Amino acid sequence: SYVLTQPPSVSVAPGQTAKITCGGKDLGTKSVHWFQQKSGQAPLLVVYDDDARPSGIPERFSGSESGDTATLTISGVEVGDEADYYCQVWHSSGDQQTWVFGGGTKMTVL
């Protein structure tokens, strides 16, 4: 089965830049999506198709990809950005299709 690997946690001070990575085999051939989930809430899409931002998502959130690693960058981090972040891809193999989430990264704003 396909696996996406994220660091369990990242800490950042307000106003600084946070980078959350997501690694997977041949990730560069897939579209990577990123979700933010605050405690007790449903996930919220913050980046789709590697580097596109949905309407209503601040420009502080951006995505990039290089080789087998995708990165979510949050610039000028605010206290309200404290949340769990998940990467996700669609993976097709043979006649099976799966939607895979990374293990999630807990971002703490110090």
Added chain:
Amino acid sequence: QVRLVESGGGVVKSGRSLRLSCSGSGFRFNDYIIHWVRQGPGQGLEWVAVVSQDGKDSFYADAVRGRFSISRDNAKSTVYLDLRNIRPDDRGVYFCARPGTSSWNDFIDLWGQGTKVTVSS
């Protein structure tokens, strides 16, 4: 208002069955595939299953294949997830979710608020 609303969660004994429902409104329900995604207590998101627009195609995660069944009734704008032979590690919040377009592999941009499943021994 475009929304998804889950229902059917509750306390169920290990080995028993449960049916979850996901009702959509504010959009053409039969234009979209629908996913179920779950989250165990303190755990990450885990994709569970997906059903095609007409209900004829479905795919499952390895952890639930053969025990869970996804189906839909477009006349009722509702997708179902039947959980059978429930195990303790099936506990958690179950979300239904919809992609942004009718494309099979598109990103998810709409989530319900979830329904909680608790498994007792």
